[in-house]
Amino acid sequence: MNLRSPTRRALLKSAAALPLLTFAAGAFGQSGYPDRPIKIVMTLPAGTSADTMARYVADQMSKDLGQPVVVDNRPGASSNIGYRTAAEADADGYTLLYGLLSLILNPQLFNQVPYEPEDFTPVIRLLDVPFVLVVRSDAPYQSVADLIETAKQSPGKLKYPSYGIGSPNHIAVLQMIQNSGAEMTHVPYKDGGLSDLLGGALDFSLDVTATTISHIKAGTLRPLVVSTENRIDVLPDTPTFSEAGIGAPLYSWNGVFARSGTPQEIIDRLSASLQKITTSEEFHAKVADFVQVPRGGTPEDFATSLATETENWGRVIKAANLKIE
Known part of the structure; x- marks a missing residue:
């Protein structure tokens, strides 16, 4: 072929x-x-x-x-x-x-x-x-702009997980990095790394809503941005990638x-x-x-x-x- x-x-x-x-x-x-x-x-x-x-x-x-x-x-x-x-x-x-x-x-x-x-x-x-970018509820970041600013001030300090190199959530974070000029450290996981995010070993994660929504509703995670073209019903107050200025919709x-x-x-x-x-x-x-x-x-x-x-x-x-x- x-x-x-x-x-x-x-x-x-x-x-x-x-x-x-x-x-x-x-x-x-x-x-x-x-x-x-x-x-x-x-x-x-x-x-x-x-x-x-x-x-x-x-x-x-x-x-x-x-x-x-x-x-x-x-x-x-x-x-x-x-x-x-x-x-x-x-x-x-x-x-x-x-x-x-x-x-x-x-x-x-x-x-x-x-x-x-x-x-x-x-x-x-x-x-x-959809993907949603989340941080722990006790993290200082109130917006994706806060996250990017910290990454620019301390290049490579912020760590994020994915389901592996080339996985969709890895690529979607790369778009944010490419468009912002920030440096962040990628840590691939077989299970997506959510437990390490909750435990404090990671700084943020971009994962599917099905994985994150229960933690958002429980108040342990804070959503900063969704990857879809339009805002989603379950997170009506969370801006999209485009609204946050970090790139095209990727989901x-x-x-x-x-x-x-x-x-x-x-x-x-x-x-x-x-x-x-x-x-x-x-x-x-x-x-x-x-x-x-x-x-x-x-x-x-x-x-x-x-x-x-x-x-x-x-x-x-x-x-x-x-x-x-």
């Missing part, structure tokens, strides 16, 4: 190539799709929040489409095993991908990956997974993809089913359980956002000369 990193131009070209959706019931009936079970490849282990959501979506799709929809967990190698499995499937709509942010990050972080983002056609962006997401080349009428059928799911009150409540943000929209919407985010994340990765062997 000719391996290459995704480009904004390529993704926008993909978006432009997507014809307008046709939701006519007659068109769906003519295709006969689906007439057998559908598989959704999940690149993380069973029991993770993404897997739980994938299984919920699969169950709802099965009810709407009239065929079993099963989740096939293929974890490992930073999700590349699952992406390869989905990329090697037939473009017939019977093997889908439950895609995560790593789909667009891995080709920029690894020298080689066993797929290309262009192997997949976006169907729907299901939800966003994770969950979405559904089909193999590129899948007939458009099948993409349309899947899109209609998934849009019905994402607009339901039940879906919104389910997403709220994980302190995430429901999305939805058309394949064109998803393709356009992917192009923008590939550029935003890629800019930080390139500036940091970040590579994973």
Whole structure:
């Protein structure tokens, strides 16, 4: 396979190539799709929040489409095993991908990956997974500006954790460092380092809301900034990256993809089913359980956002000369 990193131009070209959706019931009936079970490849282990959501979506799709929809967990190698499995499937709509942010990050972080983002056609962006930058409640920092000022006065003194080199929260902090000119010390952890932050060994952390929100509500952590484009309902008084002047929105997401080349009428059928799911009150409540943000929209919407985010994340990765062997 000719391996290459995704480009904004390529993704926008993909978006432009997507014809307008046709939701006519007659068109769906003519295709006969689906007439057998559908598989959704999940690149993380069973029991993770993404897997739980994938299984919920699969169950709802099965009810709407009239065929079993099963989740096939293929974890490992930073999700590349699952992406390869989905990329090697037939473009017939019977093997889908439950895609995560790593789909667009891995080709920029690894020298080689066993797929290309262009192997997949976006169907729907299901939800966003925000990051929130937190400090201990007894820390002197009342804003991210306070944190940056301290880092500039004492270069390298402030320590922050991540889930590993090249993990999304590591890259998002790098953007703040690059834009502010501050120096901070990165300490990678397998578990994200939250316990060491609470214990005083670290100074701040940028982690997902699902991990931090209980500590924020308990008063042990103070939120300084969220990574999303807009403020989030659970933290309405916390400014965004853009409002704080530390860079573009950077956050994770969950979405559904089909193999590129899948007939458009099948993409349309899947899109209609998934849009019905994402607009339901039940879906919104389910997403709220994980302190995430429901999305939805058309394949064109998803393709356009992917192009923008590939550029935003890629800019930080390139500036940091970040590579994973």
